[in-house]
Amino acid sequence: MDAINKIKDKSRLRKASIWSVRWKKVNNEWVLGNAKPCKYCRSLMIRWGIKHVYYSDDNGVIQKENINNMQSKLTSGSVIHLRSNLGYKDISFQRPICYNCKL
Ligand SMILES: [Zn+2]
Numbered sequence: 001m002d003a004i005n006k007i008k009d010k011s012r013l014r015k016a017s018i019w020s021v022r023w024k025k026v027n028n029e030w031v032l033g034n035a036k037p038c039k040y041c042r043s044l045m046i047r048w049g050i051k052h053v054y055y056s057d058d059n060g061v062i063q064k065e066n067i068n069n070m071q072s073k074l075t076s077g078s079v080i081h082l083r084s085n086l087g088y089k090d091i092s093f094q095r096p097i098c099y100n101c102k103l
Contacts, residue, residue: 015049015050015051016049016050016051017050017051017052017053017054017064018037018045018050018052018053018054019053019054019055020035020036020037020053020054020055020056020099020100021035021054021055021056021062022034022035022056022099031060032056032060032061032062033056033058033060033099034055034056034057034058034099035055035056035099035100036055036057036063036072036073037053037055037070037072037098037100037101038072038073038074038075038098038100038101039072039073039074039075040074040075040082040098040101041072041098041100041101042067042070042072044101045067046067046068050067051066051067052064052065052066052067053065053067053070075098
């Protein structure tokens, strides 16, 4: 997400694909971890006109999905973010759950 935020001309993203891959360390070995974009990321990607997303799943396998068909979860971080957008002030941010938007 940070990389995308740095792109000023978002129209260049049209029909682009996005890669979301995360590495985690298990038993001193680096393996792919789940980096599926959450519902909040997905809505941003749709707005930017991105067509496909590649992401690593829990089994370390790269998945490719059409963004319109992707079943994204609303992470508890997304819920907190949405609530704060609605004006709730007593929101405490917990550890990030979605790797992409840090929510
Ligand atoms: Zn996200």
